[in-house]
Amino acid sequence: MPIYVKDWDLVVPGEVLAEGDYVAGPYVYKEGNKLFATAIGIAEIKRGVIRVVPLQGPYIPKVGDVVIGIVVDYLPTAYVLDINSSYKAILQVAEILPPQKNALAEDLSKYLDVGDVVVCKVVRFDKYSDVVVSCKGKELGKIVDGRLIKVSPAKIPRLIGRKGSMINLIKRETGCKMIIGQNGFIWIKGKDQASEVLAEKVIRKIDEEAHISGLTQRIQVMLQSEKRD
């Protein structure tokens, strides 16, 4: 059962990763006896499971994901949000309407206007209908301040880190509040502009260098030296 790649090796689509009795993880497929990669990314081998962590790629919605969307359209009783995916997200007006109000009789732009940014959670997605999102819950809802930046959705797991280690480090060191949308949008709100700029700089660095090992250390060093200046 030969394995042709090492942990942390860069692979491209079609590369034969291994032959034999291995299990194909995400972004890997098995045909006959061979395991092939399907995306450009980093190979990871763990207990007989081979997976590829992609470096680039579109956002595919998943139920339970926190996403940040931008209102692009109204339906009679719902808002349509752009969530940086090939599918539009639907947000029911009833979720934000005060009780006893009729959505059909209301001017929907009073509550959310086109261009408004909303933090929400995916509640339904089956690929055959639109994505349904909800903005009821802790830390969900319309955003009115701070700054919004966009990174590649494939890098979000690295930005969060193992059990949130990376994002907690950035939050602690910069003193910013942050919400990470799985779709690649990140909201930052700090005490002052300087801390927001620093947080953005760190996130851009992670977006660029996610494939190089020792990322957490480098970010730590960067944050320390920036703070001294």
Next chain:
Amino acid sequence: MVSVKGKELTLISPDGRRLDGRRPDDIRELKIKAGILENAGGSAYVELGNTKIYAAVYGPREVHPRHLALPNRAVVRCRYHMTPFSVEERKSPAPTRREIELSKVIRESLIPAIVVEQFPFSAIDIFIEVINADGSTRCASIIAASVALASAGIPMKDLVAACSVGKINGVLVLDVTDVEDKNGEVDMSFAMMPNRNEITLLQLDGVLSLEEIERAISMTTKACKEIYEKQKSALKEKYIELRKAVEGGAKT
């Protein structure tokens, strides 16, 4: 002997040298660069001798007009376009019959490699722009488009490599140029997925015997595997350079 621009030229010399000094089984110098266009999801630039091509990939994104969307897989749309200055005599920028056909041929040679089932109701758009044409543009387009697709992070079963075979003065030659194409007897375009050993495009213009076809396919298969290695290193280049820069910087 053929006459090109009033000059008498021998396409292939008795000792097997072609006009540009290549042997029959040599391909032209191939340069590939991935991820060069900022606004596209993925992109690539390919230089195959004097053939120069840009490819850009957008999506998966919403399909417009909506009725074109498919419920079980993504729609792949491809536009092959030659710039007016890509050939000697100005070409009208409007799509010609030939360009429409090549768009279809390139699209169909790429679809088997893309995991289209993963994106129902979506479209993947591929734009190919020929900057300079000197033979084998469809093969160079396929090389560029498949690198662009991979650099966009679209799931693919394999990259697609392509190479053409021609027959001039009875000799099978790889990677035909414009002059060889126009004055030769045969031009065959060929594309394959090198790791899966599957042919995705085989288009023959001319007449070849069965043995010649077999020889041609084995020649071009070998060339495609070489081309695949170049595609692979082009895709990895950006990331490896960055890795080197970071690791080098960490040491100093």
